[in-house]
Structures are given as structure tokens and as C-alpha cells.
Amino acid sequence: QLSAVVAILEDLNLLETIKVVGLAKQKEEIFLPKESHALDTDAEQPGVQLLRRVRDEAHRFAVSFHRQQRLKKSRRSRLDEIPGLGFARQKQLLAHFHSIDYIREASLEQLQQVSGIGKALAQEIYRYFHPSS
Structure with missing residues (x-):
């Protein structure tokens, strides 16, 4: 050294x-x-x-x-890579869906049902998990 x-x-x-x-x-x-x-x-x-x-x-x-x-x-999560999705909303998503796999499988409408997740953010999340859509 x-x-x-x-x-x-x-x-x-x-x-x-x-x-x-x-x-x-x-x-x-x-x-x-x-x-x-x-x-x-x-x-x-x-x-x-x-x-x-x-x-x-x-x-x-x-x-x-x-x-x-x-x-x-x-402690990093795949959710950290989604623009506009901070720690508090990540917690809300995980509390609602219980896992990243269930978040990935959720429809756009199901994502919007989570408190604090509006249409634009739901679209960001959906696009992240379904890039070809």
C-alpha cells in the first residue's frame, strides 16, 4: 500500500x-x-x-x-430503476401487491388502484415491466 x-x-x-x-x-x-x-x-x-x-x-x-x-x-430493488417511483410509493406498491412479481403481472388499471400511483406513474411502471407494450 x-x-x-x-x-x-x-x-x-x-x-x-x-x-x-x-x-x-x-x-x-x-x-x-x-x-x-x-x-x-x-x-x-x-x-x-x-x-x-x-x-x-x-x-x-x-x-x-x-x-x-x-x-x-x-437493499436495492428493481423498483429503484423506475423514474418517478420513490421509496414511499415503492412501499405502497409492495404493501398492495406483496412482491415485485405481482407488480409485474398487474394491469395498468390495477397499478392505478394503489394509493399515490396516478395514471402517468402507473404507465411508467407498466412500461418498465412490459417494454414491448
Whole structure:
């Protein structure tokens, strides 16, 4: 990861301006850019402990962010793709028809019977599920 950051900073001509170090996870070794050997440090030094905490917090944040993204993606529905159909109306459709399959099978008239679904939106929904119609 350190080499990736170094490459980006070099591309931006910022390597001399922004100082970076890498902290290896298992042995808690500190590496400087373009150095093949770790710095000789005591793991109990306050500076090393601070670097460890910063690294661990960055890792926790990244894992949390990726979990949120994965959860958000798993909650996506085909209904999200229909223009003009927001979350509240999606809930109304699902409460009325109980599944996306039943929504797909619904006629234009049946779609319009759902509270909050007018003629134009019913047509959008119907066209989404029946593009050749």
C-alpha cells in the first residue's frame, strides 16, 4: 500500500511535500518510501503507538464504509430503476401487491388502484415491466 501511495504522490509531484510512512501489521514495522528495510523502532514508543492507532482507525473506517456500501447495494430493488417511483410509493406498491412479481403481472388499471400511483406513474411502471407494450 505504501508503494501505491508513493506512486500517486510522484505522479502529482507531491512526494517531497507530503511525507508518508507505512506500518506493517504483523511485526509493527515502520517503512519509509523507497527503503527496503524497516526502521529500527521500539513498539512501545509513543510515536509508534500513535501510528498504530491511526492505522487501526483507518482500517476500521474502511471496513465500516465497505459494509455500508454492500448493505446499501443489497437493499436495492428493481423498483429503484423506475423514474418517478420513490421509496414511499415503492412501499405502497409492495404493501398492495406483496412482491415485485405481482407488480409485474398487474394491469395498468390495477397499478392505478394503489394509493399515490396516478395514471402517468402507473404507465411508467407498466412500461418498465412490459417494454414491448
